[in-house]
Amino acid sequence: MKVKFRFQVILLTLLLAFSFSSCKEDAYVDEYANIAGSYFSVRQYALDQWNTFSGEPFLILKTVKVNNGPFDSSYTTSDTLNWGKIFKEFFDTDISDRKYLGKYKFSQFDDEKDETHNFFYEALEEDLYTRKVLLTIDLYNQKVRGIYIEAIRKDAFDDRIVKLYYKPMKRIQIQVTETPLFGDKKHTVTEYEFER
Numbered sequence: 001m002k003v004k005f006r007f008q009v010i011l012l013t014l015l016l017a018f019s020f021s022s023c024k025e026d027a028y029v030d031e032y033a034n035i036a037g038s039y040f041s042v043r044q045y046a047l048d049q050w051n052t053f054s055g056e057p058f059l060i061l062k063t064v065k066v067n068n069g070p071f072d073s074s075y076t077t078s079d080t081l082n083w084g085k086i087f088k089e090f091f092d093t094d095i096s097d098r099k100y101l102g103k104y105k106f107s108q109f110d111d112e113k114d115e116t117h118n119f120f121y122e123a124l125e126e127d128l129y130t131r132k133v134l135l136t137i138d139l140y141n142q143k144v145r146g147i148y149i150e151a152i153r154k155d156a157f158d159d160r161i162v163k164l165y166y167k168p169m170k171r172i173q174i175q176v177t178e179t180p181l182f183g184d185k186k187h188t189v190t191e192y193e194f195e196r
Contacts, residue, residue, distance in 0.1 A: 039104060039121060040135055041096030045144065046087060053078075053169065061193040067186065086192070089174050090164055093130040093149045095121060103128060115139045129153055144168055157181045169194050 057078055064072045095104060104121040111118060114136075121133040132150040137143065149164040163175040172192040179185045 038096045038098055039100060039106070040119065040133060042090050042094040042133075042147070042149070043096065045147070046090060049168065056196075059195040061191075061195060063189075063191045063193070065189045067188075081192070086172060086174070089162065090149070090166070093133070093151045093162070093164065095130050095133060100128075104133075110139065116145055169196065 060076050060078060060081055062074050062076055062081075103124055105124055107120045107122075109118050109120070110116070115138065117137045117139055119133075119135040119137070121130075123131045130149060130151045132148075134146075134148040135144065136146040136148075138145050145167070147164070147166045149162075151162040151164075153160045153162075157180060159179040161177040163173075165171070165173040171194065174190045175188070176190075177185065177187045
């Protein structure tokens, strides 16, 4: 009887031990799940600028230079400019989606000489399209003074380096360097000067 009772106690103990261990769930922890917010949004900033200035007509001087050729300049207005093409270049570099959290090294610093506070994002992986974002903010009024972005796309047939700059309501600059597998390298600088 003693042996049977001992066997039952051991069996019951083993069953309890297995049942507790089998009920334990493997917890998957997303280290970014509880982080509120995201990196700087170029899209949101462009939308804010659009909503603020869209009804205000102003003159824009557009200048294009390809390689070492001459400057090609023309005037246009804010209501006839092809904003879609400009926005596309900037929107393609947006890193505000939560999937980019942890993929950029973030740093911030003050520049006392320029009286600015700067936020710098640098890609940690070479396959990310957007490599650098520098956001410059006025120390006193907290308004954006400038946005500078570098992006690189490489594929089997073409390397494309894009450098973007936006000084709010003053200048947009888009530099594109394309190096095809076959053919000549092409460097295009397009500038839009706001004349308000």
